[in-house]
Amino acid sequence: MQIEQQKHRRIKIEKNTRPVLITTICFLNFIGIAALVPLLFFDILTDTVFWHPIFIGFSAIVGFFCTIGFWRMKRIAVYVYSTFFIINQIILKVFNEWNLISFVLLSVVIILLWRHIKDMG
Numbered sequence: 001m002q003i004e005q006q007k008h009r010r011i012k013i014e015k016n017t018r019p020v021l022i023t024t025i026c027f028l029n030f031i032g033i034a035a036l037v038p039l040l041f042f043d044i045l046t047d048t049v050f051w052h053p054i055f056i057g058f059s060a061i062v063g064f065f066c067t068i069g070f071w072r073m074k075r076i077a078v079y080v081y082s083t084f085f086i087i088n089q090i091i092l093k094v095f096n097e098w099n100l101i102s103f104v105l106l107s108v109v110i111i112l113l114w115r116h117i118k119d120m121g
Contacts, residue, residue, distance in 0.1 A: 019116055022070055025109055029067040036060045049095070059088065070113065075120045078113045085110060 037060055040053050062084050069077020085106055092098040 018071070018073055019119060021112055022073070022116055025112065026067050026071045029063060029070070033060050033064050033067070055091070059084075073120045075117055078110075078117055078120065081113065082110050 036056060040057050040060075062080070066077045066081040066084070069080070089098065089103060
């Protein structure tokens with residue numbers, strides 16, 4: 001009986017642990033979002049098209065909530081983040097704002113998140 005309880009506890013502990021990679025992604029996302037928010041209040045974004053600050057703000061909000069979802073190991077956060085990434089890339093391409101470096105970096109993050117989807121609830 002005790003052996004079964006110990007196995008059950010060990011499995012429960014292993015299930016609830018967040019992989020270091022997910023923790024790192026969350027940490028970097030929070031830093032990126034924190035760096036992005038002040039840009040909304042500077043003229044650097046208003047010198048471009050009128051919708052750019054709104055788009056950046058909306059992206060920061062979606063990124064924030066998805067990052068909380070990653071931290072809590074929720075699959076829905078990966079689904080939303082992946083979908084928003086695709087929509088974001090289409091919008092950026094249509095308005096000639098697309099960036100290869102951003103595309104590659106976020107693609108790598110999404111691939112890494114999908115590799116851990118089975119660990120999420």
